[in-house]
Structure formats: C-alpha cells, structure tokens
Amino acid sequence: MQKKRTATLPLEAYRQPLSLDAPFVPPPPARIAELSQIVDRLADHLLAEHKSAPESLHRLNKAGTRPRGRLQALATIRRPRPPLPDEIQALFDRLLQNERKRRRETDAASLPTIADSFPNTRYPAARQTSLWQGDITALAADAIVNPANEELLGCFSPFHPCIDNAIHSAAGPRLRADCDAIIQLQGGDEPAGTAKITRAYNLPSRFVLHTVGPVCPPRTKTPSPEAAKLLARCYGSCLDLAAQLPQIRSLAFCGISTGVFGFPPEPACDIALATVAAWLERNPQRFDRVVFTTFSEAEWMLYSSRLA
Secondary structure, three states: OOOOEOOOOOHHHOOOOOOOOOOOOOOOOOOHHHHHHHHHHHHHHHHHHOOOOOHHHHHHHHOOOOHHHHHHHHHHHOOOOOOOOHHHHHHHHHHHHHHHHOOOOEEHHHOOOHHHHOOOOOOOOOOOEEEEEOOHHHEEOOEEEEEEOOOOOOOOOOOOOOHHHHHHHHHOHHHHHHHHHHHHHHOOEOOOOOEEEEEOOOOOOOEEEEEEOOOOOOOOOOOOHHHHHHHHHHHHHHHHHHOOOOOOOEEEEOOOOOOOOOOOHHHHHHHHHHHHHHHHHHOOOOOOEEEEEEOOHHHHHHHHHHHO
8 A cells, every 4th residue: 555645744733842942951861870770670671562472572582682682672663652661661761871972972073074074175164064983873963864764763673784774773762752752643644855953862862854865776876867857855954944943053964865775876975975965065054063974994995085
C-alpha cells in the first residue's frame, strides 16, 4: 500500500506543541555506581513492552552482547508509541547525560575557518564556514543536521552504522517522540528536500534539523538532474528553517544522502559547498559559522581537495 504524502508542515504548526523555544533541562547525570541498575531497569521495561523478545535480541543475548548494548538495541527497535513513562524517560536522560559527560566534545565556535585552514582557497564562504572531521554527535553547535528517512523516526536496525542511528541513540527516545509528533501533525511522511527541526535533548547541540535526501540507484556515478536538485534543496531547506530560530547561530552539516541513500560523494560535496556558499552570500550576517562535518578520512580528503 502506498504511503500517505501531504504538503510539508510549516514551523509554526509544530513550534509550540514541541516547545521548541524552551531549552531542554536534563536531570543530573547518573552516578557511576547507578549505571548498572539503570541499564537493567530500562532494559526490563522495554522487554516488558514486547510479548516476546524479538528474534534479533535473542541472537544478541546468545552472542554475549553486554547489557548496555542490549538496551541500545531495544531502544532502537522501539516505536514511539505508546509514550514512555516520565520515570523511564528521566532514567534514559540520566544515563545519556552520564555518557555525554565522559565523551570528548568539540565547540563549533573554536574550529578554524576554511580561510584559516586553507589560506589559498577560493571558496566564497571561507570566512563563515569550517571543515571538521569527527563525530557529529560530539559537536557542540547550536544545530546539527540529521539525514533522515521519510518516516522521520530514525533507524530501526540495531547497531546500524548510519548517522541517523547515531544521532537518535545519543539524543535519546525523546527525539523519536518529537519526530513522531511532527509526522502525526503533518498527516504523512516527510517529502524529500524539505526539513523539520526538533530539540536535541541529550546531544551537545540544542537543535536537530531533519532532512530527507534523494535516493540513488546502487553504484550510481552521476546523479540525475532531479536528484541533484533535491539534494541542493535539502541544504537550502535546512538553512532556511534554521534561520527562523534566532537561537541558532552555528549549524553543522554532514554528508546528506551519501550513505545508504547512495548519492555519489564527489557531486554531493560540490552541491553542499555551492549551495551553502550561495545561501550565505544572500544572507551574509545570519550565521556565525556553518560546519561541514566529515567522518571518514576519504570524505575529509574529498572536501579538502575541493577547498584547497
């Protein structure tokens, strides 16, 4: 059966229901001595929601996966409804705040600009942008961009190495609940090329922008003109939406659609650089910093070659 699609929901239709303008105030991080008990309590609750544990979790148990890994798998496969009890949400927050406290974070404002890193660059937006290699879930920017799927609910495959999964795992189940609330208000899946925004909860950023990029056939070397336009629209939609919230002065992108969606990295890099530069030229004072985040060495080298 074909999924229902409707016009994309404007920000003002979900801004107040999701309390976007109220900063998330997490509870205190869990103490080291509490971690084991909290992990067991959360796993027990999520397992109790299933009449029988999914086969994938039985396999994890047989493989000797540690309790924290089993909890992560259970949280990954859980649908956003029914809502988690407040007590369980708070325990997730305390656990994730403990893990965040022990993770090394990078302040986006401390990063050198592209002009600093590549003195001979001809990139037009070199003084407003940065290139950074690292884990986007450890970057303290006002907002980060998540390459989402059309359901907008994150990845449901335990331990899948996609950015969508990493962001939802680090933010916690409140993020999926907010995305579900947006989809329910919208009345259908998220169209490609548009963007939505939620709070970031247990991430070091304050907001997460969710955008659905184009899907390319396997082993595509040259994307279609339609796919290229959609990808450019993703970057533009994220910038346009972030610009509507005055709290956002720094924004970090990762490579939209270049993972499982199959968009070839070279043209994706060119589209990202060109679209951001054109937007900043039209809006030169809106953001203090836009960061191009790369994870792999190959991706870093690709962006570096274009910028140098």
